[in-house]
Structure formats: C-alpha cells, structure tokens
Amino acid sequence: QVQLVESGGGLVQAGGSLRLSCAASGRSFSDYHMGWFRQAPGKEREFVTSISWNGGSTYYSDSVKGRFTISRDNAKNTGYLQMNSLNPEDTGVYYCAARFRFATGNYYYTRGTAYSYWGQGTQVTVSS
Numbered sequence: 761q762v763q764l765v766e767s768g769g770g771l772v773q774a775g776g777s778l779r780l781s782c783a784a785s786g787r788s789f790s791d792y793h794m795g796w797f798r799q800a801p802g803k804e805r806e807f808v809t810s811i812s813w814n815g816g817s818t819y820y821s822d823s824v825k826g827r828f829t830i831s832r833d834n835a836k837n838t839g840y841l842q843m844n845s846l847n848p849e850d851t852g853v854y855y856c857a858a859r860f861r862f863a864t865g866n867y868y869y870t871r872g873t874a875y876s877y878w879g880q881g882t883q884v885t886v887s888s
Contacts (some may be wrong), residue, residue, distance in 0.1 A: 772887070
C-alpha cells in the first residue's frame with residue numbers, strides 16, 4: 761500500500777513553467793510504476809505521462825511530448841512532473857497514480873484503471 765500527495769500546482773501565464781511533485785509514503789516507492797493524469801472541467805480524465813519503477817521507461821501523450829518531463833527519485837520517495845511551455849489547454853487538476861510493479865494482469869499504462877493508488881490532485885491554471 762502507498763499513499764500519494766501532489767503539490768506544486770498554481771497559476772502561471774502561457775509559456776511559463778511549473779514543477780509538480782508526488783510524495784509517496786507507505787511501502788517502498790521503488791515497488792511501483794507511476795503516472796500522471798489530468799482532468800479539465802467538463803472533460804474526462806486523460807493520460808499525461810508515466811514512468812516505470814526504476815525510471816527505465818517513460819511514456820508521454822502526444823499533446824505534452826517535448827514540453828513535459830516525468831522523473832522520479834526513489835531515495836526521496838518522490839515523483840516529479842516538469843511542465844514547460846504551458847498553454848491554456850494544459851489547465852486542469854493533475855493527479856499522480858501508482859501501480860504495484862508485481863501486479864498481475866495487463867498493464868495498459870495509459871488507462872486510469874491500471875493504477876490502484878491515487879493522490880487527491882493539484883490544480884494547474886494557465887492564463888492567456
């Protein structure tokens with residue numbers, strides 16, 4: 761079991777940057793893959809990016825590729841999302857999620873159903 765808490769959200773102008781953090785507690789953070797999802801008002805939650813348990817593999821949605829970078833520091837039990845060149849379409853609540861790396865079943869990493877543990881989210885607002 762792992763608990764997740766996001767931080768670092770806020771208001772930023774278009775073209776600016778934010779760095780989100782996902783602090784984990786409980787079992788060893790290195791036992792989990794993690795991902796970031798976001799949800800804009802009136803829209804479905806969507807996949808943003810994910811990273812494997814040791815950072816060896818990363819995946820990005822087309823909309824953020826080249827602008828966002830996911831990383832993790834297992835020694836600090838923390839995952840990160842560096843967001844650059846933000847635009848108003850990036851506005852939404854950002855959630856971090858975790859999946860036990862020894863879990864059975866298919867790992868569809870772009871689907872929220874693949875992750876068992878979720879943070880409460882942090883608001884990101886990008887103004888024009």
